[in-house]
Amino acid sequence: MNTIFEKLTVEANKLFEKYGLIGWKLEFDNANLRFGICRYSKRIIGLSEKMVILNAEKNYNEVYETLLHEIGHALSFQRYGVKGRGHGFLWETCVRELGGKPQRCYDSSKVEIVKGKFKYVCDKGHEQYFYKRLKRRYACSTCCKENHIHTFDERFVLKLVEE
Numbered sequence: 578m579n580t581i582f583e584k585l586t587v588e589a590n591k592l593f594e595k596y597g598l599i600g601w602k603l604e605f606d607n608a609n610l611r612f613g614i615c616r617y618s619k620r621i622i623g624l625s626e627k628m629v630i631l632n633a634e635k636n637y638n639e640v641y642e643t644l645l646h647e648i649g650h651a652l653s654f655q656r657y658g659v660k661g662r663g664h665g666f667l668w669e670t671c672v673r674e675l676g677g678k679p680q681r682c683y684d685s686s687k688v689e690i691v692k693g694k695f696k697y698v699c700d701k702g703h704e705q706y707f708y709k710r711l712k713r714r715y716a717c718s719t720c721c722k723e724n725h726i727h728t729f730d731e732r733f734v735l736k737l738v739e740e
């Protein structure tokens with residue numbers, strides 16, 4: 578009972594039992610682009626295996642919040658049916674009851690995401706990773722934010738780093 582996966586499975590099963598979520602189970606999947614998912618028809622809560630590993634130590638709390646976010650969907654759907662789907666008030670109530678903080682997305686400033694294999698860097702050295710080679714030129718989002726610029730700006734263009 579010591580891996581992060583076992584720990585989360587135990588937590589999930591406790592909540593499924595406590596809230597009468599019969600037939601639900603937690604699975605770890607190979608998603609790269611999202612952290613968690615609630616599959617209503619299959620009664621599966623999915624968490625990205627890679628995202629769990631990346632965040633297990635530093636951000637366990639965010640991993641756990643993601644679990645509560647998704648179980649909140651299951652509970653809200655069980656209680657309220659179709660109108661309990663999505664991120665509305667009914668879902669928020671369920672997440673709070675589970676002990677979580679309802680937030681639509683994980684906090685991207687805290688959570689480590691799976692990095693794409695194309696690394697780009699701006700002149701100031703900010704790194705950004707993409708899953709595909711960029712087809713057009715992009716400006717660094719950090720520089721744009723710092724300078725309050727909302728359109729493409731040549732000064733902040735990202736350059737591909739070949740490795």
Ligand SMILES: [Zn+2]
Nearest residue numbers: 646650664681
């Ligand atoms: Zn959601």
Ligand SMILES: [Zn+2]
Nearest residue numbers: 699703717720
């Ligand atoms: Zn930059």
